[in-house]
Amino acid sequence: MGIVSPGFSGRRRSGSELPPGQYLTRDFPVLSAGPTPHIRTEHWEFTVTTETGEATKWDWAALLALPADEITKDIHCVTRWSKLETNWKGVSLDTLLADVETSADYALVHSYGGYTTNVPMDDLLDGQAWIAYEYDGEPIDPEHGGPARLLVPHLYFWKSAKWVRGLVLSDNQDLGFWETAGYHEYGDPWKEQRYAGD
Numbered sequence: 001m002g003i004v005s006p007g008f009s010g011r012r013r014s015g016s017e018l019p020p021g022q023y024l025t026r027d028f029p030v031l032s033a034g035p036t037p038h039i040r041t042e043h044w045e046f047t048v049t050t051e052t053g054e055a056t057k058w059d060w061a062a063l064l065a066l067p068a069d070e071i072t073k074d075i076h077c078v079t080r081w082s083k084l085e086t087n088w089k090g091v092s093l094d095t096l097l098a099d100v101e102t103s104a105d106y107a108l109v110h111s112y113g114g115y116t117t118n119v120p121m122d123d124l125l126d127g128q129a130w131i132a133y134e135y136d137g138e139p140i141d142p143e144h145g146g147p148a149r150l151l152v153p154h155l156y157f158w159k160s161a162k163w164v165r166g167l168v169l170s171d172n173q174d175l176g177f178w179e180t181a182g183y184h185e186y187g188d189p190w191k192e193q194r195y196a197g198d
């Protein structure tokens with residue numbers, strides 16, 4: 001038998017899990033730049049528009065019909081809270097984009113309510129991003145982006161657009177809401193890319 005020190009259960013738990021300048025929170029703060037839109041799933045649509053103008057749409061039934069992943073990831077807000085091991089269910093962007101013909105380098109993510117954020121395509125593929133529709137085994141609360149939000153947890157959480165309604169793919173990087181307001185265009189929490197120029 002090995003020696004197990006008290007409080008060490010084998011689960012990852014150490015300061016090194018927290019990106020620089022972040023603190024741990026156990027609750028789930030709500031951060032929204034405007035009012036919470038209430039979108040009924042029967043009216044929900046997700047549209048991917050490529051650089052050639054080709055549009056592909058999914059309605060709620062089509063989203064739910066796709067293979068989904070159970071996702072456990074740490075999330076890091078630029079206002080300095082981090083929450084470890086959050087649990088989501090959703091469809092990976094690899095699955096959604098499998099049949100979308102594109103060679104675009106960038107996506108501008110659009111939300112119901114008008115929020116936008118830019119993410120490179122390389123950060124949306126290879127198991128790094130999802131359209132999530134469950135949090136902790138329940139439908140996502142409207143305040144937290146339900147019925148569906150983007151989840152791209154390796155970047156600051158402002159990239160995880162709540163009430164997501166689509167992606168516009170482009171060869172050029174068009175900046176989103178916070179990025180236009182002076183936040184970093186990429187937003188890697190491990191490099192503390194909070195503001196433009198960081």
Ligand SMILES: Nc1nc2c(c(=O)[nH]1)N[C@H]1C(S)=C(S)[C@@H](COP(=O)(O)O)O[C@H]1N2
Nearest residue numbers: 029030031032033077111115144158161162
């Ligand atoms: N549509 C939309 N998505 C958004 C935001 C927003 O204001 N509108 N805020 C972002 C920011 S700054 C953060 S930290 C997270 C907060 O998600 P939460 O409210 O579920 O914690 O959502 C991101 N996605």
Ligand SMILES: [Mo]
Nearest residue numbers: 031077078158
């Ligand atoms: Mo944030």
